[in-house]
Amino acid sequence: MKRETIAIHGGYQVDPTTKAVAVPIYQTASYAFDSADHAAALFNLEADGFRYTRIQNPTTAVLERRVAALEGGLEALCVSSGQAAVNFAVQNVVELGCNLISVPQLYGTTHTLFAHVLPAQGVTVRFAASDHAEAIAKLIDDKTRAIFCESVGNPAGNICDLEALSKVAHDHGIPLIVDNTVATPVLLRPIEHGADIVVNSLTKFLGGHGTTMGGAIVDGGNFDWKAHASRFPAFSQPDPSYHGLVYTEHYGKAAYIARCRSVYQRTMGAVLSPLSSFLLLQGIETVALRVERHVENGRRVAEFLRTNPNVEWVRYAGFPESPYHALAQKYLDGQACSLMSVGIRGGYEGAMRFHDALNLVTRLVNLGDAKSLVCHPSSTTHRQMSPEEQRNAGVFPEMIRLSIGIEHIEDILDDLDQALRAAQPATPSTR
Numbered sequence: 001m002k003r004e005t006i007a008i009h010g011g012y013q014v015d016p017t018t019k020a021v022a023v024p025i026y027q028t029a030s031y032a033f034d035s036a037d038h039a040a041a042l043f044n045l046e047a048d049g050f051r052y053t054r055i056q057n058p059t060t061a062v063l064e065r066r067v068a069a070l071e072g073g074l075e076a077l078c079v080s081s082g083q084a085a086v087n088f089a090v091q092n093v094v095e096l097g098c099n100l101i102s103v104p105q106l107y108g109t110t111h112t113l114f115a116h117v118l119p120a121q122g123v124t125v126r127f128a129a130s131d132h133a134e135a136i137a138k139l140i141d142d143k144t145r146a147i148f149c150e151s152v153g154n155p156a157g158n159i160c161d162l163e164a165l166s167k168v169a170h171d172h173g174i175p176l177i178v179d180n181t182v183a184t185p186v187l188l189r190p191i192e193h194g195a196d197i198v199v200n201s202l203t204k205f206l207g208g209h210g211t212t213m214g215g216a217i218v219d220g221g222n223f224d225w226k227a228h229a230s231r232f233p234a235f236s237q238p239d240p241s242y243h244g245l246v247y248t249e250h251y252g253k254a255a256y257i258a259r260c261r262s263v264y265q266r267t268m269g270a271v272l273s274p275l276s277s278f279l280l281l282q283g284i285e286t287v288a289l290r291v292e293r294h295v296e297n298g299r300r301v302a303e304f305l306r307t308n309p310n311v312e313w314v315r316y317a318g319f320p321e322s323p324y325h326a327l328a329q330k331y332l333d334g335q336a337c338s339l340m341s342v343g344i345r346g347g348y349e350g351a352m353r354f355h356d357a358l359n360l361v362t363r364l365v366n367l368g369d370a371k372s373l374v375c376h377p378s379s380t381t382h383r384q385m386s387p388e389e390q391r392n393a394g395v396f397p398e399m400i401r402l403s404i405g406i407e408h409i410e411d412i413l414d415d416l417d418q419a420l421r422a423a424q425p426a427t428p429s430t431r
């Protein structure tokens, strides 16, 4: 099936007992056992079935199958937020004393996880000087366990050359983990370009309405954990936390998600509520349609801003002069994302006046909502970084990040125009 169809039908068939057409909300913590033998068989992984919602739930299982299918992956684990997905995706491949290599352009909280939290647990994250494959290859050693990038960086808007990055990763026997939140599987399927693990914040475009938090980890099923057992012994050696289970033996190609679920989800418990899974499934039904409109509105806004005298620069991969234009053609089929950053004339002060003068476009820290959204990363999402770290992450004091929604384009442009004029009172309207 094509992505538009998967978004509506993927992972669910009409419920055989009730004939419910919508995905039922299984709002239950646990599931009854027929007998002690049945319970033992479930816990021994000899029988299929549900035990406890922290580990698996039928409503969430539909969401997992749907997101896995959208990404063209083998299996998925859905968790309570995108950040939990990023955390579990990397926890599943690291151990004390090892390192990860990351591109410098990251979502602010992921940067904090990598720069401060993982190091305190004995895992070093080496930030490459740029998102280029050569900059990353230089940092790899025998303690490296993965390369991490965002397919389209938030908020920098850089586009990673996934084929080049996955080649570097695979040449060194390590997986490429890609955060695909900004691009969404509608525009880009990283697994088709060599990524091994893909994470998504479902809170953003996939859910699409800014109501419900969630995250997904998808495994492409292509990385051979057994062949690289010296780096990743946890997958092919008996797991003492699960009475000696060997993931690659029991689950074959699906070992990664199985271990993520039985070790990290089970013990750290970032569980997605069944009601949230239902709401996210509702959102996903229309994601392809919405993304089409997001992309078109984004293009119109970028063109408007480019010629506005109150705007110093617009970072938008759809422009031929963008350093990411060729990669946008290759990976996004020319459909640049509706997330863009703009430098407002007047530096930090000008950016703040513009930000505060908006009426329709909402001031907040989120993206991918049906509504148009604005934020000032330097003072919010990336506030914890030093000025130098901010610059490396593509964040500047005069920079405003826009996530263009699906309202009527004329209303969006009118609001941007009046706010730009309010920020620089002497300038006439350009509309």
Ligand SMILES: *Cc1c(COP(=O)(O)O)cnc(C)c1O
Residues within 6 Å of the ligand: 081, 082, 083, 084, 086, 107, 110, 150, 154, 179, 181, 182, 201, 202, 203, 204, 213, 214, 215, 367
């Ligand atoms: C928002 C976001 C996250 C975190 O997702 P939450 O659902 O807010 O926890 C991770 N990565 C990127 C690129 C994001 O934009």
